Amino acid sequence: MRLTVGGTTYEGRVVDLRGRAVDGATLAAAVRGDRCLPAVASADPPPVYDYCGHVHAAMGLRTRTALAAAGRSRGYETPHDDAIDELREQLASSDPDAPSLPSVRDDVSRSTLADQREAAATQRGRLEARRTLGVDTDAAEQAVREATRTLSERETERVAAEESRRRRRELARAYRDRLAERRQLADALANRQRDARECLVNRLHDRYVAALEAVPGSRPTDPFEASPVTAALAVLRIARTEAPVVVGTDCFADPTAAADVLDAPIIRC
Amino acid sequence: MLLVVAHSRPARRDLRNVCRAHDDCVVRRFGRAALLSWTEFAAFQALRLHEKHGLDVQLERVVPFEPADVPDHVQEAADTYEDRDHPSTPYARFASGRDLPAPDEMRGADL
Numbered sequence: 433m434r435l436t437v438g439g440t441t442y443e444g445r446v447v448d449l450r451g452r453a454v455d456g457a458t459l460a461a462a463v464r465g466d467r468c469l470p471a472v473a474s475a476d477p478p479p480v481y482d483y484c485g486h487v488h489a490a491m492g493l494r495t496r497t498a499l500a501a502a503g504r505s506r507g508y509e510t511p512h513d514d515a516i517d518e519l520r521e522q523l524a525s526s527d528p529d530a531p532s533l534p535s536v537r538d539d540v541s542r543s544t545l546a547d548q549r550e551a552a553a554t555q556r557g558r559l560e561a562r563r564t565l566g567v568d569t570d571a572a573e574q575a576v577r578e579a580t581r582t583l584s585e586r587e588t589e590r591v592a593a594e595e596s597r598r599r600r601r602e603l604a605r606a607y608r609d610r611l612a613e614r615r616q617l618a619d620a621l622a623n624r625q626r627d628a629r630e631c632l633v634n635r636l637h638d639r640y641v642a643a644l645e646a647v648p649g650s651r652p653t654d655p656f657e658a659s660p661v662t663a664a665l666a667v668l669r670i671a672r673t674e675a676p677v678v679v680g681t682d683c684f685a686d687p688t689a690a691a692d693v694l695d696a697p698i699i700r701c
Numbered sequence: 702m703l704l705v706v707a708h709s710r711p712a713r714r715d716l717r718n719v720c721r722a723h724d725d726c727v728v729r730r731f732g733r734a735a736l737l738s739w740t741e742f743a744a745f746q747a748l749r750l751h752e753k754h755g756l757d758v759q760l761e762r763v764v765p766f767e768p769a770d771v772p773d774h775v776q777e778a779a780d781t782y783e784d785r786d787h788p789s790t791p792y793a794r795f796a797s798g799r800d801l802p803a804p805d806e807m808r809g810a811d812l
Contacts, residue, residue, distance in 0.1 A: 530756040607756050611708045 433474035433676045433697050446687045447676070449701040456680040456701050460486035463676055463699075474697065477675035478505040484664040484671070488680035493660035495667070496633045499640055502671035503632035512628040519621040526614055531607055533600045540590040548586050552579040636670060643669040647693055648683040668694045702728055702763040703737040705747050709757040712750065716758070719746050736763060771812060774802055 435442045437454055449459075454470065461467040463485060464477055477485055483498035556579075559572040641655050647669060649662030658666065661681055668677055673696035680701055684690040687700035707713040713733045720727045720735050726743040728736040737743035750758045768776055778801045782792055793804050 533756075604756050604759065608706075608708050608759060611757070 433472065433699075435473075435676075435699065436471040438470075445697045446691050447697075447699045448687050449699060452701070454701050456486050456488055456678050459699055459701060460678045463678065472676070474676050475674035478672065480505045480667065480671045480673075481675060481677075484668050484677070485675075486678040486680065487661055487664050487668070489661065491660045491664065493664050493667075495656050495658070495660075495663045496629060498664065498667045499636055499670070500629040500632040502667045503636050505672040506670075507672075508632055508635065510628040510631040512624045512631065516621065516624045516628060519617055519624060523614060523617045523621065526610055526617070528610075528614060531603045533603055534596045536600075537589070537593040537596045539593040539597075540586050545583075545586055545590060548579070548583045552576070552583045555579040639670050640666055643667075665694065668696060673697075702739050703743050703747050704734060704759075704761040704763045705737060705750060706734040706759040706761070707750075707754070707757065708733075708759060709754065712754040712757040715750055715753065719750060775807065778802055778807075 433443070433445070433447065435447055437449060437452055442449075458467065459470065459472075460481075462470050462472045463474060464481060478501070480498060480501035483493060483501060555572070555576045559569060559576050562569045562572050637655075643666035644651050644655055644658055644662065647662060647665035649659060649665065651662075652658055656663075661683065665683075673694060676697040676699045677690075677694060678699045678701060679687065679690050684693065687698045690696075690700065691698040705716060707716040716733070716735060720730050723742070723746055726738045726740060726746065728738055730736075737747060747758075747760050751760055778792075778796065781799070781801060782795055785795055795801070796803055
């Protein structure tokens with residue numbers, strides 16, 4: 433690895449930054465590529481580093497999850513992997529976003545429409561009456577045209593409002609169907625992932641117990657009750673660790689001992 | 702009544718909070734849905750949820766329903782079928798040969 437801190441460049445399998453006052457969490461983030469400073473050039477860390485990439489006294493650890501990730505770093509597979517990939521793909525291909533709905537149109541009430549029909553009929557009646565009387569019908573004809581036009585406009589508006597309402601309901605329903613489907617997929621995915629994790633943990637159980645023996649720290653009767661630091665070290669010993677591990681505890685005699693036990697590049701800080 | 706259905710976790714949480722705080726306008730609560738009274742205040746609460754969560758909150762108007770609201774033949778079909786001798790007879794088989802509507806006939810007919 434190659435690491436630059438405050439203008440000084442360090443190279444090698446073990447870098448000791450004690451006395452440089454560099455924050456371990458910052459270094460771990462730089463190793464993961466979440467930060468660009470300090471500059472770290474090293475192999476890309478596998479997901480197990482999300483759990484164990486920074487070993488320090490205040491850390492917590494979901495040991496089984498981390499152990500499963502260690503198995504993954506070694507390329508272990510489970511019978512659930514195909515199903516997991518498929519479910520992930522299905523989730524990724526279903527659109528989680530809410531659709532944009534057509535805007536709400538002012539509805540034309542039935543009574544408005546009835547009034548307008550009546551008005552049009554009245555105007556037609558007037559026109560008929562004037563024709564029968566044989567008097568001037570220009571104004572009356574004009575009134576009939578206007579009333580008829582208004583009526584047809586209102587009818588069109590009403591149809592458009594109904595259509596927009598129907599469309600909004602359809603889109604909303606389809607969206608909610610999609611949400612329900614996504615929830616089912618996410619549940620199924622979580623179940624499969626749990627099964628896969630269990631599979632990996634079972635497979636690694638003996639190696640984990642052996643690794644606990646090899647790393648510093650106390651060993652409880654239940655290996656999964658080991659303290660986070662001890663468990664993390666055991667997990668790291670099992671994992672393929674080509675990227676540097678940030679070690680912030682002094683449980684090893686020196687950083688080189690840590691590199692030997694974990695078989696990993698070490699940044700001691 | 703107003704039916705409010707929450708389709709996301711945050712919407713569900715807020716619906717629960719609204720129901721807790723204003724149980725005077727809650728007619729019935731279900732897992733992620735609630736029936737609210739047909740009042741302006743209930744509508745106000747429902748619209749607040751809708752404003753905040755968009756389509757993740759579904760609002761529906763619910764009207765009371767009584768058996769007499771459906772056509773007689775549907776009512777009769779339900780009564781006769783529930784009175785059948787063999788519980789395992791599916792309705793489609795039960796209806797054929799009797800003067801009862803076929804399932805598809807009813808599916809195609811709006812109430």
